[in-house]
Amino acid sequence: MPWHIFAIALKELLALLRDPRSRLVLIGPPIAQLLVFGYAATFDLNHVPVAIHNEDGGGAGRELIARIAGSPHFDVVAQPTRDEQIAPLIDNKKVLLVVHLDQRFSADLLRGQTATLQAILDGRNSNTAMLALNYLRAILLDFNRDWAMQQGQRGPPAVLRTRAWYNADLNSRWFIVPGIVGLLTLVVTLVVTALSVAREREQGTFDQLLVTPLRPVEILIGKALPGVLIGVLEASFIIALAVLWFEIPLRGGIGALYVGVLLFLLSAVGVGLVISAISVTQQQAVLGAFLFLVPAVILSGFATPIANMPEVVQWLTYLDPLRYFLIVVRGVFLEGDGYALLLNQYWPMAIIGVVSLAAAGWLFRHRMY
Amino acid sequence: MSFVGGGRRVTALDGVSVRLKPGAVTGLIGPDGAGKTTLMRLAAGLLAADSGRIEVLGIDVAREPQRVQSAIGYMPQRFGLYEDLSVGENLELYADMQGVPRPMRAARYQELTRMTGLAPFTKRLAGRLSGGMKQKLGLACALVRPPRLLLLDEPTVGVDPVSRRELWSIVYGQVKAAGMTVLLSTAYLDEAERCAEVILLHEGRLLGQEAPAEFSQPLVGRTFVLRLEGMSTRALQSRLARVPGVLDALVTGDRVRIVAGEGFVPETATLLADHPTARIESVAPRFEDAFVARLKGQDGVHGAPPKVSMTIAGEVDDEVIRVRDLERRFGDFRAVKGISFSVKRGEIFGLLGANGAGKTTTFRMLCGLLPASRGELAVAGHDLRRAGARARRSIGYMAQRFSLYGNLTVMQNLRFFSSAYGLRGRHRAERIRWALDGFELDDYQDVNAGLLPLGYKQRLAFAVALMHQPAILFLDEPTSGVDPLARREFWARTNALAEAGVTVLVTTHFMEEANYCDRLVIMADGEVLAAGRPREIRQRARTQDSPDPSMEDAFIALVQGREVAA
Numbered sequence: 001m002p003w004h005i006f007a008i009a010l011k012e013l014l015a016l017l018r019d020p021r022s023r024l025v026l027i028g029p030p031i032a033q034l035l036v037f038g039y040a041a042t043f044d045l046n047h048v049p050v051a052i053h054n055e056d057g058g059g060a061g062r063e064l065i066a067r068i069a070g071s072p073h074f075d076v077v078a079q080p081t082r083d084e085q086i087a088p089l090i091d092n093k094k095v096l097l098v099v100h101l102d103q104r105f106s107a108d109l110l111r112g113q114t115a116t117l118q119a120i121l122d123g124r125n126s127n128t129a130m131l132a133l134n135y136l137r138a139i140l141l142d143f144n145r146d147w148a149m150q151q152g153q154r155g156p157p158a159v160l161r162t163r164a165w166y167n168a169d170l171n172s173r174w175f176i177v178p179g180i181v182g183l184l185t186l187v188v189t190l191v192v193t194a195l196s197v198a199r200e201r202e203q204g205t206f207d208q209l210l211v212t213p214l215r216p217v218e219i220l221i222g223k224a225l226p227g228v229l230i231g232v233l234e235a236s237f238i239i240a241l242a243v244l245w246f247e248i249p250l251r252g253g254i255g256a257l258y259v260g261v262l263l264f265l266l267s268a269v270g271v272g273l274v275i276s277a278i279s280v281t282q283q284q285a286v287l288g289a290f291l292f293l294v295p296a297v298i299l300s301g302f303a304t305p306i307a308n309m310p311e312v313v314q315w316l317t318y319l320d321p322l323r324y325f326l327i328v329v330r331g332v333f334l335e336g337d338g339y340a341l342l343l344n345q346y347w348p349m350a351i352i353g354v355v356s357l358a359a360a361g362w363l364f365r366h367r368m369y
Numbered sequence: 370m371s372f373v374g375g376g377r378r379v380t381a382l383d384g385v386s387v388r389l390k391p392g393a394v395t396g397l398i399g400p401d402g403a404g405k406t407t408l409m410r411l412a413a414g415l416l417a418a419d420s421g422r423i424e425v426l427g428i429d430v431a432r433e434p435q436r437v438q439s440a441i442g443y444m445p446q447r448f449g450l451y452e453d454l455s456v457g458e459n460l461e462l463y464a465d466m467q468g469v470p471r472p473m474r475a476a477r478y479q480e481l482t483r484m485t486g487l488a489p490f491t492k493r494l495a496g497r498l499s500g501g502m503k504q505k506l507g508l509a510c511a512l513v514r515p516p517r518l519l520l521l522d523e524p525t526v527g528v529d530p531v532s533r534r535e536l537w538s539i540v541y542g543q544v545k546a547a548g549m550t551v552l553l554s555t556a557y558l559d560e561a562e563r564c565a566e567v568i569l570l571h572e573g574r575l576l577g578q579e580a581p582a583e584f585s586q587p588l589v590g591r592t593f594v595l596r597l598e599g600m601s602t603r604a605l606q607s608r609l610a611r612v613p614g615v616l617d618a619l620v621t622g623d624r625v626r627i628v629a630g631e632g633f634v635p636e637t638a639t640l641l642a643d644h645p646t647a648r649i650e651s652v653a654p655r656f657e658d659a660f661v662a663r664l665k666g667q668d669g670v671h672g673a674p675p676k677v678s679m680t681i682a683g684e685v686d687d688e689v690i691r692v693r694d695l696e697r698r699f700g701d702f703r704a705v706k707g708i709s710f711s712v713k714r715g716e717i718f719g720l721l722g723a724n725g726a727g728k729t730t731t732f733r734m735l736c737g738l739l740p741a742s743r744g745e746l747a748v749a750g751h752d753l754r755r756a757g758a759r760a761r762r763s764i765g766y767m768a769q770r771f772s773l774y775g776n777l778t779v780m781q782n783l784r785f786f787s788s789a790y791g792l793r794g795r796h797r798a799e800r801i802r803w804a805l806d807g808f809e810l811d812d813y814q815d816v817n818a819g820l821l822p823l824g825y826k827q828r829l830a831f832a833v834a835l836m837h838q839p840a841i842l843f844l845d846e847p848t849s850g851v852d853p854l855a856r857r858e859f860w861a862r863t864n865a866l867a868e869a870g871v872t873v874l875v876t877t878h879f880m881e882e883a884n885y886c887d888r889l890v891i892m893a894d895g896e897v898l899a900a901g902r903p904r905e906i907r908q909r910a911r912t913q914d915s916p917d918p919s920m921e922d923a924f925i926a927l928v929q930g931r932e933v934a935a
Contacts, residue, residue, distance in 0.1 A: 003788060003791075003793060004788060004789060004791065006788075007784075007785055007788030007789060008785075008789070010785075011774065011777065011781070011785040014777055014781055015774055015776055015777060018776045018777065018817075019776045203772055203773075203774075203775065204768045204769065204770055204772035205768075205772040205773065205774060207733070207736075207738050207766070207768050207772065208766060208768055208772045208786075208833075209789070210737075210738055211736050211737065211738065211753075211761055211764060211766040211843075212761060212786070212789040212790055213758040213759060213761045213762045213789075213790060213791055214758065214789055215758045
């Protein structure tokens with residue numbers, strides 16, 4: 001590596017690491033976000049507060065209630081005894097779900113008739129309501145089957161037997177935490193590189209740099225290298241935490257994962273430097289970085305499936321490097337994908353990286369104010 | 370009063386006690402970092418003092434800042450004009466904010482716009498005004514409701530001499546007509562003499578509060594000017610500065626002004642034994658003499674800076690920089706309107722003018738940082754914008770505000786820039802040593818560049834520009850904001866470089882510094898007003914009333930001459 005490029009990269013790293021505020025940006029938010037995302041962002045619903053209004057008193061009713069109370073998904077927090085006590089519980093968000101067994105529940109069952117179980121849901125958040133209902137359905141399904149067996153009846157005509165591959169417990173943390181590797185690495189590298197030129201423009205040192213014999217391409221590489229280096233460290237740190245702390249299985253090879261990390265960083269650094277070359281002040285750079293980040297995250301499939309988006313928006317996702325990297329990182333973690341399977345994710349990131357870096361290099365000399 | 374920043378506590382004002390004379394202009398004078406702005410902001414109730422007490426118009430500022438703020442007018446350094454509003458709308462806005470009763474407004478606006486000469490421009494956007502007009506509008510806004518105390522923080526910095534004089538006459542008009550009390554801070558020492566009283570600050574400490582004449586009183590009989598035929602003023606100055614007993618030597622016009630140390634009598638024999646024809650005249654001391662004498666008393670002995678030696682090959686009289694019909698447009702605004710000049714090897718060439726005159730734009734085009742809209746330019750035979758990286762190796766560049774990496778140490782800055790210029794190994798180590806020794810930066814090696822005192826920042830920026838021994842040196846406002854001592858030192862170094870054959874292109878808004886240049890152009894509104902040797906330009910302004918005009922007089926005469934012609 002030519003000597004000058006090394007000098008710029010060294011200067012960039014020093015400028016970054018000697019500033020207590022930017023040191024904090026590198027270390028604080030990633031840890032905080034990892035904890036927040038790792039623990040708080042989950043599609044699984046646990047400890048849903050429920051109320052049970054049991055007017056029945058029979059053995060079958062008690063058996064069903066015991067199953068609900070024993071489920072990790074539900075917490076029985078109230079046992080109303082009159083109908084009019086139900087409404088306030090839902091209105092004040094004390095419970096999400098009220099299960100009501102009427103007086104004839106056990107009697108009907110014993111008589112061999114169909115017994116009804118009423119569920120009242122708080123529909124204000126339809127997503128959670130549906131999830132809670134699904135858990136309740138699963139419990140009821142089990143209950144029905146067991147009841148039929150005890151009574152010597154034949155079971156239901158057809159039963160569904162599910163087995164989830166790659167994630168046997170359908171634990172949503174397994175889906176989210178590998179995604180965070182992409183998300184946080186993107187945030188940190190984008191902010192670091194977006195600030196790098198803007199900071200120099202603001203302080204006037206960029207002019208000083210441009211009048212030296214350094215070529216724009218040398219400045220570009222010198223500024224990109226620290227971004228990539230920091231990104232690799234950041235990604236490794238989060239990967240390590242994902243494996244060691246969150247115990248997500250890493251089924252694929254490290255090599256295939258790191259090829260993805262490097263190409264992803266190339267594109268992130270390129271986008272960051274384009275934003276930086278356009279911005280005149282650091283404030284504009286941070287704003288520009290977030291203007292890119294928010295759609296990049298939404299369009300990446302981090303939380304919502306790309307297949308659900310309108311077709312035009314789906315085309316847009318092809319411009320988003322995070323889209324490809326999420327496939328790589330989830331593929332390697334959960335499926336154990338190798339190089340060959342990921343090739344179609346590698347090359348788009350490489351193209352985004354090369355094009356954006358070229359644009360940044362051109363802008364260095366041509367963006368004048 | 371102290372601030373904490375970058376892990377270091379800075380005491381901005383240290384036990385300062387002053388009392389302002391009512392109904393008069395008091396000047397707050399001192400170099401950058403002296404504590405002028407801090408004092409202003411304390412008086413305006415915008416900062417709280419660590420200890421001590423401030424009373425403004427009989428009100429305790431710490432206890433009732435609101436009451437003080439509604440009784441005073443304050444114009445900060447960068448006055449908050451709304452650039453997208455017109456002159457009239459800006460006045461209206463400030464009148465609203467200060468609660469000026471509606472019926473009184475029309476008359477007040479009329480008076481203010483007449484006084485500031487802005488009456489024909491009330492519909493123009495504030496952003497489209499020249500630097501001087503902006504300052505005048507700022508002053509008008511601060512005066513929209515006549516305050517009893519007016520605080521002006523460096524209202525004249527970077528403003529052209531004509532507007533500076535106008536600003537002063539507006540301020541004096543207010544003092545006379547309304548009995549207003551004014552506290553005005555400035556870095557221009559010549560403005561001190563226009564004040565009734567001067568508060569002199571240096572590094573947070575009060576050096577004195579007296580009438581300007583009293584400051585210079587102790588120097589009566591110790592200030593002289595010298596003229597010597599056959600020796601350039603620059604050479605004479607650098608020689609005199611080395612004579613023990615001479616406290617200060619300064620080029621003014623085509624003579625050298627010296628301040629003698631106590632008990633030293635300057636005679637041809639003691640000063641210039643080999644030049645008996647030198648003429649020495651005694652002159653009245655100026656405020657600047659007193660200031661420099663006091664500062665030198667503070668810092669102990671402050672000898673001439675060590676010689677900076679460099680050797681540049683090439684023929685004298687080569688044309689090193691050529692500019693022809695250079696033009697630069699920003700949208701429909703023409704910042705530089707077809708200027709031409711050329712610079713010869715080993716010359717110090719000055720670009721003079723107020724802020725917004727087009728100096729910096731010209732400068733950036735020459736360095737290849739900005740493309741020209743039209744015209745030709747060549748630096749050492751290249752257009753630096755198109756030439757390869759190698760051509761840039763022949764120039765050194767020192768940007769406005771001394772652009773350095775603030776959170777890198779002095780040593781790290783030197784290392785980085787020397788590598789950027791392609792220096793390696795032993796040669797690099799030698800140049801770094803040269804910079805540390807030649808610019809007396811040895812003790813500051815491990816200090817972050819951002820925390821250096823301004824004078825040292827200037828030295829480091831200068832050293833950085835010289836690491837690779839460039840044949841051409843571009844210096845953009847190298848002396849702005851630094852104290853008079855650092856300015857003298859800077860010019861001594863620049864002279865030495867020019868003697869060694871380095872071509873120097875320098876911009877400045879200090880008109881008096883033009884005297885250090887071999888040749889110069891004066892710019893205004895993107896045009897060249899005058900070009901030539903300092904002496905020729907000064908002589909254009911010679912009249913019977915002023916047989917020996919200063920560069921500032923010459924500038925004003927030129928501007929007024931152009932307005933008459935237009």
